[in-house]
Amino acid sequence: MTRCAEFQWLPRPLLDEVRAAVPSAPADDDGILRTLECPLPAAHGEEHCALVCELEGDAGGAVWALWTGSRPPAALATLPDCPVGRCVLWAGHEHGHQPRTYS
Numbered sequence: 001m002t003r004c005a006e007f008q009w010l011p012r013p014l015l016d017e018v019r020a021a022v023p024s025a026p027a028d029d030d031g032i033l034r035t036l037e038c039p040l041p042a043a044h045g046e047e048h049c050a051l052v053c054e055l056e057g058d059a060g061g062a063v064w065a066l067w068t069g070s071r072p073p074a075a076l077a078t079l080p081d082c083p084v085g086r087c088v089l090w091a092g093h094e095h096g097h098q099p100r101t102y103s
């Protein structure tokens, strides 16, 4: 399946928001992705998303950046992990599971 792979940079205000609003975000800057790439299948519609960081701690979950069309990301969502092992998306996502393809 071809991936959407729409690309964006994480805007500075959203990086600051992760730092301020997500206590279980990685303390290390390397744990927060500044380059965002949509992992959904190519024909998924207007709303793109990309992983920003995995949350630390037993609860898991991850922070996602959301954007529409080619406008820069303006919103974050903290979502639980998809319960299907190896799937990189969040619980309750549409479009089928997306297995991790990188090591």
Ligand SMILES: [Zn+2]
Pocket (backbone or CB within 6 Å): 004, 005, 006, 038, 039, 040, 044, 047, 048, 049
């Ligand atoms: Zn996309």
Ligand SMILES: [Zn+2]
Pocket (backbone or CB within 6 Å): 082, 083, 084, 087, 088, 089, 090, 093, 096, 097, 098
């Ligand atoms: Zn899944």
